[in-house]
Amino acid sequence: MTNKxxxxxxxxxxxxxxxPKGGTAHDYSTGGWRKLTPSVDKSKxxxxxxxxxxxxxxxxxxxxxxxxxxxxxxxxxxxxxAVECPDKISAIKMxxxxx
Amino acid sequence: MAITGxxxxxxxxxxxxxxxxxxxxxxxxxxxxxxxxSTGIVEDFSSYVADGAVDTELITVESEHSAMSACIGAxxxxxxxxxxxxxxxxxxxxxxxxxxxxxxxxxxxxxVNRALSAPINIHCDHSDSMGARDSxxxxxxxxxxxxxxxxxxxxxxxxxxxxxxxxxxxCMDGFITSHAIENINLxxxxxxxxxxxxxxxxxxxxxxxxxxxxxxxxxPDTYITFKHQQSKAMAAAKDVxxxxxxxxxxKFGRNYGLFDAYRLADAEAAIVxxxxxAGTSKVAVDELxxxxxxxxxxxxxxFRPFPFEEITGALKHLKAVAVLDRxxxxxxxxxxxxxxxxxxxxDLEKRPKVMSRIYGLGGRDYKVADAVGAFEEVLKAAATGxxxxxxxxxxx
Numbered sequence: 061m062t063n064k065x066x067x068x069x070x071x072x073x074x075x076x077x078x079x080p081k082g083g084t085a086h087d088y089s090t091g092g093w094r095k096l097t098p099s100v101d102k103s104k105x106x107x108x109x110x111x112x113x114x115x116x117x118x119x120x121x122x123x124x125x126x127x128x129x130x131x132x133x134x135x136x137x138x139x140x141x142a143v144e145c146p147d148k149i150s151a152i153k154m155x156x157x158x159x
Numbered sequence: 160m161a162i163t164g165x166x167x168x169x170x171x172x173x174x175x176x177x178x179x180x181x182x183x184x185x186x187x188x189x190x191x192x193x194x195x196x197s198t199g200i201v202e203d204f205s206s207y208v209a210d211g212a213v214d215t216e217l218i219t220v221e222s223e224h225s226a227m228s229a230c231i232g233a234x235x236x237x238x239x240x241x242x243x244x245x246x247x248x249x250x251x252x253x254x255x256x257x258x259x260x261x262x263x264x265x266x267x268x269x270x271v272n273r274a275l276s277a278p279i280n281i282h283c284d285h286s287d288s289m290g291a292r293d294s295x296x297x298x299x300x301x302x303x304x305x306x307x308x309x310x311x312x313x314x315x316x317x318x319x320x321x322x323x324x325x326x327x328x329x330c331m332d333g334f335i336t337s338h339a340i341e342n343i344n345l346x347x348x349x350x351x352x353x354x355x356x357x358x359x360x361x362x363x364x365x366x367x368x369x370x371x372x373x374x375x376x377x378x379p380d381t382y383i384t385f386k387h388q389q390s391k392a393m394a395a396a397k398d399v400x401x402x403x404x405x406x407x408x409x410k411f412g413r414n415y416g417l418f419d420a421y422r423l424a425d426a427e428a429a430i431v432x433x434x435x436x437a438g439t440s441k442v443a444v445d446e447l448x449x450x451x452x453x454x455x456x457x458x459x460x461x462f463r464p465f466p467f468e469e470i471t472g473a474l475k476h477l478k479a480v481a482v483l484d485r486x487x488x489x490x491x492x493x494x495x496x497x498x499x500x501x502x503x504x505x506d507l508e509k510r511p512k513v514m515s516r517i518y519g520l521g522g523r524d525y526k527v528a529d530a531v532g533a534f535e536e537v538l539k540a541a542a543t544g545x546x547x548x549x550x551x552x553x554x555x
Contacts, residue, residue, distance in 0.1 A: 075324060075392075076263030077377055077385050078362055082370035 086134075090117060094137030096154040098130050104151035111141035111152060168342035173331050174199030176308040176343060177243065177269050182207045183351040184315060186267075187238035187358075190218040190229035194248040195281045196333035197271035201243060223248035227255035227266075234264035235373045237363030239315070242266070245333060246273035249287040253294070259326045260295025261389065262373055265318035265358075266326040268296075269311065272434065272485075273333040274521040282522020283333040285433065285486040289495045295389060297327035297396050298463040300433045302419070304341035307331040309413055310460075312346070315355045316403045322395040324361075332435040334522065346411055354410060397464045417466040419458040420473050422448060426455030428537040429474065431500050432483040433459060436518070436525045440483075443530035454534050459496070467503035474504060477511040478541035481533050483553075485519045493517075493550045512540045515550040523554050 074080050107127050112120040119135035121128050130141075142152040171179065178200045181189070189208075193201040208217040218233075220226045223244050234240045244252065249270055259266050270288045274280040288298060299314055301307035310329045318327040331337060346354075362371050377385060401417065408414035421441050423429055430440050437458035447454045457473055459466075474480055482501070484494020492498070493515030501513045516533055519525040533553060540546050 073381060073384055073388070075361070075385075075388055076261065076373070077375055077381075078262075079372035079375050080362065080369075082372075084372075 091133045096137040114144040173304045173337040178203030180311040185213045186241040188216045188233035190226045192226045196337045197243045197245040223251040227252040230266045237360040239358040240266045243269040245271045246287045256294040263324040270330045271337045280521040284520045288330045289486045301331040305343040320399045335435045393464045421456040423455035427453040427478045428541040429455045431457045440530040471503045479512040479537045481537045517552045518554045
């Protein structure tokens, strides 16, 4: 995974390091920084959404009010979701990245 | 402020003239924190704000670091921004000066030159602006009140030019220029408005329809590219300065170049010196010329970017040059102007002998006799082809 601009892009970088549009953080793949990868046991998960609230990278995927997994393009593997998942539930585990 | 018309001219101090120029430019935002000897600029300008004579949002901040921070925020929001400071104030702005230039924000600042502490001293020398010489700001130095007034308008145009987009600093000597009354010619408000035009920023943080980010992190894959762009812009600023000062000359009849050359064309020995002390040195030039001595003077106006080719061209015929700095680089090798000038002359096949003289620190008087003394040393070096002392303090 690379975020390096091509040589042609470099000649057109906006002056002063301005990022001239919004939402560009989505295009920046921070998943490559990950050492530990989260996994969820949906049989235990209560969809309390605490992981969704706490994730600093907005990498918890939610559909129809249910937590369905992780956006591994952006998850840096910090493990906050696993820590914040309520102790009685412990549905999220961090494991060595297999890839 | 008392302005009294005299034969078409107006008696103003350097500070009142700068405040008046700012009133005529009518910037959108002016974050200010007064400090001696530039306080008069802020005092007068705040009166214009209080009287409703300008539309400027005056932000009174708690330090110069905050003043420059507010300048940066306001300029990134798309405003035309001006401020003024001196000495410790400029020193406290230091890290923000680099952010202003790195973000390519054309802020215009007047620096009323004052010595840096310690020991604390409120009088003139150039240690403040020379400390900021590598901060990526354009620096224009002014000999007189008239020139400081005129430079401010040109600084706005140069800074905001599409090939430049860099902040600019107009420097004048503390007390000597800032507090001395000089009869100057003012430009009409309409002419100023027409000359400076309207500032049209490429981006604005207030444009919520087109969200942008200023100040994002850059890593080794891009940082050097942004610095390269900035470096090219600084190089372009020289040509833009020539173009803008030519336009200024055509419109208002006062012609300024990259530097001021005085009786230099047929001189054998010369002094290179910045700001008000050039006037004193010119008197010495005239006195020595009367005795048949071939002396002249070069006063750089644009110091950043440093127009090394043009300055080399103007000095190359000389036998010897003394570069007088009102600041010591504390490198045991001469002042900043000396090092630039001497380096610029290096590529010549046959180059003049160059010596460094440090004068007038902390407001120590520099008199005609001091200039004559310096000229005598240069004339001796011109005659013998030898520099006896490379670096020396004078006016001690």
